[in-house]
Amino acid sequence: MSNLLENKALCKVRTVTTFVTLSPHQALWKEEIIEASAVCATLSKQLQQHGYHVQSNRIVTNPFGEYLNTESLESAREGLRYLSNLLNTSEISDIRIRFAIGEAKTAHEISLIPALIQEFGDLCNVCVNVGLDEHGILDNRLMTHAAEAVKKISEITPRGEGNFNFTVNFNCAPWIPYFPASYHKKELKNCFVIGLETPDLLVAVLEELNQHSAIPPHNERYHAYYTVMREALQHHISAIDTIVTHTALPADFMFAGFDSSAAPSKSCASMTAVYEQMGVDYFGASGTVEASALLTRVFKSIQGVQLTGFSGLMLALTEDTGLAEGTLKDHFDIRALLTYSAVCGIGLDTVPIPGDTSINKISALMRDTGTMAFRLNKPLTVRLFPVPGLSAGELTQFESDDLCNCAVLTVP
Numbered sequence: 001m002s003n004l005l006e007n008k009a010l011c012k013v014r015t016v017t018t019f020v021t022l023s024p025h026q027a028l029w030k031e032e033i034i035e036a037s038a039v040c041a042t043l044s045k046q047l048q049q050h051g052y053h054v055q056s057n058r059i060v061t062n063p064f065g066e067y068l069n070t071e072s073l074e075s076a077r078e079g080l081r082y083l084s085n086l087l088n089t090s091e092i093s094d095i096r097i098r099f100a101i102g103e104a105k106t107a108h109e110i111s112l113i114p115a116l117i118q119e120f121g122d123l124c125n126v127c128v129n130v131g132l133d134e135h136g137i138l139d140n141r142l143m144t145h146a147a148e149a150v151k152k153i154s155e156i157t158p159r160g161e162g163n164f165n166f167t168v169n170f171n172c173a174p175w176i177p178y179f180p181a182s183y184h185k186k187e188l189k190n191c192f193v194i195g196l197e198t199p200d201l202l203v204a205v206l207e208e209l210n211q212h213s214a215i216p217p218h219n220e221r222y223h224a225y226y227t228v229m230r231e232a233l234q235h236h237i238s239a240i241d242t243i244v245t246h247t248a249l250p251a252d253f254m255f256a257g258f259d260s261s262a263a264p265s266k267s268c269a270s271m272t273a274v275y276e277q278m279g280v281d282y283f284g285a286s287g288t289v290e291a292s293a294l295l296t297r298v299f300k301s302i303q304g305v306q307l308t309g310f311s312g313l314m315l316a317l318t319e320d321t322g323l324a325e326g327t328l329k330d331h332f333d334i335r336a337l338l339t340y341s342a343v344c345g346i347g348l349d350t351v352p353i354p355g356d357t358s359i360n361k362i363s364a365l366m367r368d369t370g371t372m373a374f375r376l377n378k379p380l381t382v383r384l385f386p387v388p389g390l391s392a393g394e395l396t397q398f399e400s401d402d403l404c405n406c407a408v409l410t411v412p
């Protein structure tokens with residue numbers, strides 16, 4: 001396995017994400033954005049010089065209602081136009097920059113989201129955090145407003161793709177490096193988090209194990225799978241941590257740690273290949289829950305560094321080629337995805353549903369997911385894509401570079 005551990009191409013840095021507090025005074029934004037951008041650029045340069053490919057730099061802010069003028073849609077737009085100009089003209093980085101405007105906290109702020117996403121797209125990633133009341137009941141009013149935003153986004157953005165930039169969080173702490181669940185709080189220090197893309201690494205070490213080892217009894221086999229995946233992740237995370245530690249950065253930016261999630265994308269191996277290497281016939285077959293639980297243990301086993309964000313198993317349906325293909329073969333449904341969330345993360349993420357799905361049904365899916373998140377004390381999210389004009393079983397025609405096409409899932 002030593003050759004695999006030395007192969008940095010198998011472990012990509014999905015994101016260097018900085019978390020900053022923007023002031024209500026627009027004149028201060030330039031300095032704050034440039035400093036955050038410089039942290040991203042400096043870290044990315046060091047990581048790339050040491051052989052790690054960095055895919056994106058990201059900046060996340062405190063709730064946008066604290067620094068944008070949200071009295072009207074136009075005043076909020078003016079603030080985001082100013083930020084967009086800063087990001088496009090500042091000396092920030094030569095790699096992809098993505099921006100998250102933090103969380104929406106009120107019904108009025110949620111009502112602004114569809115139009116802001118329509119205009120600003122990937123510079124307007126945003127989330128809503130839904131909590132429990134004093135009786136332990138989810139805030140259904142807030143979820144209903146969020147469901148209305150989901151429907152509106154689907155209607156005013158091409159093919160409903162704008163919902164890629166909006167999610168509803170349950171039991172999610174700040175400092176998630178992946179969008180759009182990311183958010184920051186002004187009470188917290190400015191910081192940065194490293195997020196990885198490691199499905200290629202996991203598949204490679206499992207393939208090598210399976211090729212060079214006799215298949216032992218189930219318990220021993222799963223122990224071996226756990227060990228090789230954990231060792232591979234630990235090796236690269238420790239190596240990246242050393243690079244970060246020896247990089248000169250501003251004293252007011254704290255390193256908050258790693259999100260150890262595998263974070264699949266269209267450009268790497270599918271997480272379904274990991275399941276198949278572990279002996280599961282296909283993702284969704286018997287054994288999927290057990291394999292999911294083992295993978296979650298792997299992601300949470302990393303030592304010697306601070307883990308933050310999800311640090312768990314990500315099953316982002318339309319960002320994973322194998323999961324997308326599984327919808328064409330009826331390998332799983334929404335109920336199954338919720339079941340798997342009981343032993344892993346991330347909830348219902350990038351799931352296409354019929355365009356005519358009612359707000360009540362969308363809210364009900366959110367309530368089910370939120371109930372699991374708080375009952376099991378884990379972070380879960382809901383990011384749904386109602387696809388205009390499509391019914392369950394029909395194929396999406398997404399054009400985004402980030403999205404795979406798949407079958408629309410039924411909402412029971």
